[in-house]
Amino acid sequence: MTEIKQGDIVLQARGITKRYPGLVANDHIDFEIRAGEIHAILGENGAGKTTLMSILFGLTHPDEGEIYVFGKKVNFRSPLDAIDLGIGMVHQARKLISAHTVLENILLGHPHAGAILDMKKTAEEVKQLCDAYGYKIDLNAKVWHLSEGEKQMVEILKALYRGAKILIMDEPTSALAPPETEKLLETIQLMTKNELAIVPFITHKLPIVLSVSQRVTVLRRGKIVARLNTAEATEQSLAMEMIGREVLFNLKRPDVKIGKPILQVENVSIYDDKDYWAARNISFEVREGEIFGIAGVSGNGQQPLAEALAGLRKASAGRVLFQNEDITRLSSLKRWKKGIGYIPSEQRAVGSIGDFSLVENLLMSYYYDDLFVKWGLIDTKKIRQLAQELIKEYNVATPNPDVRARNLSGGNLQKMILARVFSRKPRLIIANLPTQGLDVGAMEFVQNKLLEEKKAGAGILLISEDLDEIMALSDRIAPMYEGEFMDILPGGSAQRETVGALMAGHKQKAVEV
């Protein structure tokens, strides 16, 4: 292979087309990536980004079209073929084996790993890579001990160690804390100096696109609608291209009278699955018409806390009151019936059943409702009609309500789950990462829905990693770190930096600011 120079075309796609029943996920896509370039691909939910990426990585076969890598036509049968040609991928959901060590993960499937693994040599070589990018990471640690940011580093190291020349990243910043994001951007820029081509696929966080990429390709409904040099683009213009309408980046917080406490949490402590403390001594209350925001990077106990409040996990100590009634020991079904709505963060594992249709998924919040179930029989017509109405209201991109949930794109599935929960008009909404993976349009939509519920007097517990979201929506903010609330701050006057520092665990810094 000849030496690759800055600006050489390393990957070219021509006429890539992928059809699924009832829709075209990729419609004759042409584009090219050059060495040393950061080429962002933007698109709203369901635009076909993940599909395109899976095709470039050999996970999915296109129906039509050709791919050229370093000028040679290729036909990927599996990811192995793509990896061998120098294509690496950092997935949105981490693709690492948590029970194995960092080194084992990096070595897995490496073509030059001998029959007997030489851990010492690998460690040295990986160490060099780490030094080059300023990563500090314990190579013999088990992956489940690592933070989200560290896991992503491992994925990047794994791709680089296999000699990736083209790095595809799906939503690379979605699970990262602000300092980790900074670090990632730094790394990405450093990598382009080594002639690596980098292709981040991004739905939201437009500022990131603007700050690091040289070129942007925008997808809408499976087609390329714009190819731009980043220098010519603005946040507004990109959003406009993506969803075809203007997006207001300023949410207006409505003036709502905050009422009586609706949820009271008193000294609650929770264990996680491995019997470690997940959350300790948490106390707070959510009042009518109030959005109480818990800000924190995933894995700091928000998830177990949300599950405990939803009745899916036992609180080992403390009390939970809902409308002045002790619900600490109530089952989740009883809690739903009393008016608690829960939006889980794991949309595929907990929020939906992949093999069920959208109608059946909707039924999960209605099977106990006499209006839809009579004498134990489901009124199919009625529920189907409701599904159709909600699909329309929430703008879910799907050919019909009988599509299996697993075939919905991430963003559209999330909309469907929100529709299910909100349509029951809950008094308290526990929203765990409600806008994760949503595009700017959908995100705005969901945030407005939350504000609407607030206006209607519901109390909302909003758990989010997105500092902007927390700052924009919350009446009060609790930064959470290692299972504890670092503080509870008033939403209107809290400083972004203060909250950011607190959720990263820096208590002193908050005092200085």
Place this chain on the structure above:
Amino acid sequence: MWEFWIRSLNASTIFAIAGLGEVVGQRAGVMNVGVEGAMLFGATIGFIVAKTTGSYLLGFLAGIAIGALIGLLHAFFTITLHGDQVVNGMGIWILGFGLTTYIGSPYAGPLGMGRIPTIGGLSPFFFVALVLTFVIWFVLFKTHWGLKIRSVGENPTVAEVSGINVVRTRYWSVIFSGAMMGLAGAVYALDYNPVWSYNLLMGWGFIALALVFFSMWNPYILLSGAVLFGALWQVSLNPESFLPNIFSRYIWRTFPFVITIIILVIMSTHWFSSRWGAAKPEALGLPYEKD
């Protein structure tokens, strides 16, 4: 006492070989609860081949081959057709039980060949089991192969995107696993107790299966467990020589199985899984579907 330990170790050889096979399969994410069935096949076919050809070597090879074939069958149903692993494993047991009774009956009786030489009463297969334990441990934890096997058992999706052929890796693991069970059965019928009779294994396959959970998928612990159960089995056969007149011998006879059940119950508690659960292959029992 010497005699007792020799008999125990000889029995443990069979638990260990079958259990090691199951460990490899389960490490790759495929459970085969039909260990007993695969062993019955190995024992019966091995016995018949040895008896008709007069060759021990051919007998063992036949046992291994039929075991591998059963493994292939299990792999086809659970990996290719996404069948339920437990249901299919039960099927293998029932099939093994019925079919071997049918093919074996005409050959009922002693093997009638010179016994395989022993080392002071200890079967040479005990040493084979020792070597296999080390080799399997080494392969699982020190080689790329083993890493691949463990990875497809922990998280096949991750393995796939790392460029591993999940289906092929699982197939080979399950076939190897079956071959080991077949060998274990052949060792029983050709060496440990060279007589063919109805239901000759008396549930040993299930003990081997339980040992796998007990071992936390570690070959060394598995070997120790096998020795423990080998001894337990001997106690249950001759309780009078240890604790005379306590229970009837028939109650003693149930002991290894009662302990097996107790172990399985403890293993399934929250208490256990929260402490040791990490050792269990995450994707064990789940079919892998590429999307």
